Amino acid sequence: MEKNATYTSLVALGDSFTEGMSDLQPDGSYRGWADLLAARLAARTPGFRYANLAVRGKLIGQILDEQVDAAAAMRADVVTLVGGLNDTLRPKYDPGLVLGKLEESVERLAPACGRLVLMHSPVRRGPVTERFKSRWESLFTFIDELAARHNAVVVDLYGARVLGEQRMWDADRLHLTADGHRRVAEAVWQALGLEPADDWRAELAPALPTGWLMRRTGDARFARQHLGPWIGRRLTGRSSGDGRPPKRPELLPYEPLPGDAGVRHERA
Template structure:
């Protein structure tokens, strides 16, 4: 697929993955792959504009209701849409409804921008992933079909072995580390036809697993700080993103910090 030679504006749509969670800056804010991608473009293109409408915890229906129309109205050169995984991770999910909402989002966003980018999100190792893997692959197959019909670009992170390495995932086991986000930004940059600056597919050095006691300590911390609060939110119908605004709601010139 041909891509635009020059991008002057970018709007990111999605959930915590695109908000940048786990790539935390000293001031407590999150950076993430979308910010890193915008920084690349801003370095090359003076006046480059960027908005990030993604908010943690959002389901695909909320993304459609709260972000899609706003993103389309900005008519940027580039839009990225990554959503649906929060739905897939829930114990029960209506995959037909998720796919229909993705259709709605793509049908609205694709004609509103120069290039729409979708994503086959990274996999990771572990029992939770094995449980939801069939749903993820069903979702990604639908995304491939959507992209083919609407001229969107798909960045395939799911088939990358290195992005399944737990060392590239934060202590919450749900969001990439700073290096993980850097590799994802590089993958999108390269998929858009730019010369790669780093090999995002490069394997990590050999890893010696920590001792059993350290692993159990890590498991207990994960359960206390992340798993149990997540279960409580699911049981009470709440989301980590309730009441939170997007970090960059307007399409404005971007000056990387």
């Protein structure tokens, strides 16, 4: 891939990970890695355009039905597609169906953009990891196969030890912190052949030990505030993204946001 290539447009597809949860801004909105990446690309390319079609809670079939054709029609220089992990968490996960939807998404997007970026999603290390590990790794192996067939770029976030650190995840244990999103933006930036700003895989400083009571209190708070509502939505067939529009549905010039003040501005 050409080093320090010029990119004039970016379209991001996916679920809550690409929407930017839980990189919360003072106004109550979410920023996230895709916005951070867009800000950096816009700083080096006048007139840079950006769309983010991601909606929290979406399954890969919904991404295919609701986002893929719209993204393909935009003919962007860069398209990022991250989906399928939500599907693997469902009790009735059908790998054949999910991988088929993912393959169809890639087949439609790859010819319609300059560079398609796929990812091995990051996951938080903990008890859940072992339960779903085989599903995740099968999904990521298939993503590698798709990338090889369609000349796409794969960003391996799953393989980065630091992104599995519990401190990289918000209190809901489902979404990255602001630092996690910053590292993902840097990872995609480098995958696009752009000059590194820092080492996104760098390990965190050693954590202070936490006591048994503090851990149990945190577990109880998580169950009450996040796990319970999540299970309730699953049982009733609802999603956190029901009725929610895409984050940034049109491919328009990127205007700096208040949170961009701390974003590194690289020179072309």
